[in-house]
């Protein structure tokens with residue numbers, strides 16, 4: 465099996481920056497990253513490669529440097545047949561969530577997606593707070609955010625629900641789909657055209673695998689329903705994967721994440737809440753606390769009903785979360801810096817000669 469790297473998104477600027485040096489160091493895109501081993505799609509087929517020294521050093525410094533699904537990498541072939549990922553090329557976009565660790569570190573869920581679709585089922589009741597949070601993450605990634613409402617065959621008036629939800633997704637295309645009936649899929653097609661990559665971001669059970677299968681026109685992902693049948697119970701997708709769309713580009717499926725923590729997503733948050741950000745900018749005082757100051761645009765929008773109290777509360781919550789994470793990260797960075805200086809001073813004293 466060979467791969468047309470161009471349909472996977474390898475373009476002229478990447479080719480110019482990283483010319484193919486034959487077998488010695490070849491480009492490839494990560495389809496799946498496991499602990500220390502990646503499946504990389506190279507022009508002449510998929511390979512399993514372990515991590516090279518440089519990549520390991522970068523990853524020890526910060527886990528976000530670990531290769532992840534969607535990354536473009538350079539793979540080296542060694543004389544003894546070993547294959548290693550020697551470099552992770554700079555990401556054009558990255559969906560980064562906060563890990564469960566105490567210190568504010570990030571985990572890349574998907575790299576180099578052109579569009580990031582937030583996947584939310586219309587049934588059961590869509591979770592507006594989750595949509596807002598995931599949209600902030602999608603905006604922050606640098607990819608074009610989309611809101612895909614799945615299972616629209618299960619509600620009476622999907623168009624009306626979509627119109628309601630569009631209010632919490634300013635500037636974002638809202639696409640109701642039913643993978644089961646095949647409706648709405650045409651609107652997603654341009655995002656998986658050759659050379660393009662669509663990332664899916666949503667909770668487990670939202671219908672991501674079913675959607676991927678519908679887009680691919682084949683069963684390329686195991687869905688919950690199918691797994692239920694073979695008696696293994698309600699297992700879910702735990703790995704991320706880059707799935708090729710025949711005749712088109714690719715889909716990046718992220719694991720069904722129950723809770724996605726935001727990291728330093730201040731810019732993404734402002735874009736996801738462009739309506740709120742605009743009001744805040746219109747307050748008379750630049751440092752308005754929106755607690756009854758004269759000329760507060762937020763207060764008057766809340767009073768007139770232009771801004772829903774739920775949305776304002778949601779923005780405040782996410783804002784606090786991001787501010788907290790940024791403070792924590794800054795504290796960690798300055799602690800690291802202090803440690804570094806301690807080491808330098810110690811080394812300096814040691815070199816300055818014996819103290820006796």
Ligand SMILES: Nc1nc2c(ncn2[C@@H]2O[C@H](COP(=O)(O)OP(=O)(O)OP(=O)(O)O)[C@@H](O)[C@H]2O)c(=O)[nH]1
Nearest residue numbers: 643644668669670671672673674687688700701720
């Ligand atoms: N009625 C209806 N059911 C759907 C549709 N899409 C998915 N489902 C069902 O929803 C359930 C979950 O779908 P999956 O595709 O496995 O969900 P997922 O998001 O991939 O879940 P994880 O693998 O856990 O990440 C399955 O039972 C599907 O049959 C749809 O368009 N309509």
Ligand SMILES: [Zn+2]
Nearest residue numbers: 747752754760
């Ligand atoms: Zn104000």
